[in-house]
Amino acid sequence: MKEVKKLLVVLVAAVFFIGLFVLCDKYSENVKADYASQINPSIVNAGQLSVEKMVQNMVTKDYSASVTLAAAGDILCQQSVLEKAYNSDSEKFDFSDDFQYVKDLFLTSDYAVATLKTTLAGKYNGSSDEYYGYTTEDSNYNSPEVLADNLKSAGISLVNIATNHALDSDAAGLVSTIGYLDQAGLVHVGAAATADGSTDYTQNVGGVNIGFIGYTNSSNGYSLDSDAECVLNTLNDYDAQSIETLCNRVSAMKDETDLVVVMLNFGSVESDSIESDQQALAQKLCDAGADLILGTGSRVMKPVEKLSSEDETGQSTRSCLVLYGMGALLSGETYASSEKDTDISAVFDFNITRNDFGETAIQSFTVTPVYLNWYNDAIQPIPVCEAKDTDKYAEMLDDNAMERINSAYEGTITHLLDGSGLTSTYENYAYHVSLQ
Numbered sequence: 001m002k003e004v005k006k007l008l009v010v011l012v013a014a015v016f017f018i019g020l021f022v023l024c025d026k027y028s029e030n031v032k033a034d035y036a037s038q039i040n041p042s043i044v045n046a047g048q049l050s051v052e053k054m055v056q057n058m059v060t061k062d063y064s065a066s067v068t069l070a071a072a073g074d075i076l077c078q079q080s081v082l083e084k085a086y087n088s089d090s091e092k093f094d095f096s097d098d099f100q101y102v103k104d105l106f107l108t109s110d111y112a113v114a115t116l117k118t119t120l121a122g123k124y125n126g127s128s129d130e131y132y133g134y135t136t137e138d139s140n141y142n143s144p145e146v147l148a149d150n151l152k153s154a155g156i157s158l159v160n161i162a163t164n165h166a167l168d169s170d171a172a173g174l175v176s177t178i179g180y181l182d183q184a185g186l187v188h189v190g191a192a193a194t195a196d197g198s199t200d201y202t203q204n205v206g207g208v209n210i211g212f213i214g215y216t217n218s219s220n221g222y223s224l225d226s227d228a229e230c231v232l233n234t235l236n237d238y239d240a241q242s243i244e245t246l247c248n249r250v251s252a253m254k255d256e257t258d259l260v261v262v263m264l265n266f267g268s269v270e271s272d273s274i275e276s277d278q279q280a281l282a283q284k285l286c287d288a289g290a291d292l293i294l295g296t297g298s299r300v301m302k303p304v305e306k307l308s309s310e311d312e313t314g315q316s317t318r319s320c321l322v323l324y325g326m327g328a329l330l331s332g333e334t335y336a337s338s339e340k341d342t343d344i345s346a347v348f349d350f351n352i353t354r355n356d357f358g359e360t361a362i363q364s365f366t367v368t369p370v371y372l373n374w375y376n377d378a379i380q381p382i383p384v385c386e387a388k389d390t391d392k393y394a395e396m397l398d399d400n401a402m403e404r405i406n407s408a409y410e411g412t413i414t415h416l417l418d419g420s421g422l423t424s425t426y427e428n429y430a431y432h433v434s435l436q
Contacts (some may be wrong), residue, residue, distance in 0.1 A: 162190025
């Protein structure tokens with residue numbers, strides 16, 4: 001009887017291992033088919049997989065990469081901006097000259113992003129038509145659709161449209177905005193024209209997969225109807241459930257990309273300091289997997305901060321660079337009207353590297369302060385340091401402009417790095433900040 005039991009055990013074991021062998025053999029064939037393009041063809045054709053050769057191929061494969069990501073703050077079209085961009089002879093708008101002196105900062109970078117703080121609802125489709133069919137009345141913005149083409153020509157590839165002004169022209173205006181951006185070939189995050197549309201975006205930049213997520217903390221009291229087909233990413237004034245949803249999206253994107261960038265419209269409009277709600281949210285996003293937070297919302301620049309995520313032992317596991325407020329690259333704001341630095345912003349350029357082990361990080365960033373200069377028929381961001389150190393813009397700048405440029409020359413970087421523990425060096429009309 002015992003011998004029969006032993007025989008049964010042996011037979012069961014034999015069947016098990018034969019089945020396991022068949023499954024492994026079948027699985028190996030699937031693996032070879034799926035990864036044939038990554039395996040030496042001679043190995044595949046021979047019908048044998050050499051582990052030694054596969055490991056050698058993986059070791060010698062170059063996973064390293066180095067790319068740059070440029071970023072600017074809000075694009076805000078108040079009436080003065082529209083007036084300067086309007087040509088009474090052609091009866092058309094053109095914003096090309098507005099970006100004449102900063103577009104090289106975008107075009108020389110591998111990828112460039114900004115925040116579009118207006119709708120492109122189409123002529124006569126805004127909340128009013130008080131300026132040649134477009135709107136700036138009561139801070140409800142609807143701007144000429146040619147702005148999308150002008151931004152694209154200036155070197156900007158992606159814009160966040162999830163802002164407090166996203167619904168200034170209602171749901172139809174949001175859908176139209178997305179349509180005009182698509183026509184211009186300008187990628188957008190933060191909203192979608194349909195319920196099943198994507199509000200996020202992943203771009204392979206020089207071999208580095210960068211994921212972009214756009215969100216706004218509010219929409220100035222406007223909201224989408226429950227039956228609206230379009231989607232706007234909003235936190236509903238730091239609502240806990242909305243924050244959890246955002247963090248989950250960050251974690252999911254982190255699993256699929258090398259670097260996660262959250263473009264976030266939050267914070268008080270006139271504040272130039274980091275707010276506690278902002279900081280608490282930024283830490284949660286850091287813990288969730290965000291690598292870079294590009295904050296807009298304030299028309300005044302705010303300090304930057306390098307946050308760390310810690311494990312249960314208190315050891316730092318990862319870091320996230322936070323820009324709490326980038327100011328407005330284009331607006332009709334002046335220092336005289338507010339006595340705040342609403343006429344000063346910056347273009348940031350982040351140096352992103354991936355090592356041979358596939359680990360990706362922001363190694364450093366460059367800050368180019370810019371001043372919103374009013375000259376003849378244009379409102380133009382002018383690079384501050386180049387304006388001070390050279391005479392390139394001399395005939396465009398009056399005494400008031402030079403006073404503002406002198407103030408921003410070192411004042412901008414001092415304010416940005418205040419309390420961060422970071423330091424900068426000055427070279428080629430810009431400030432360079434190492435994160436290592």
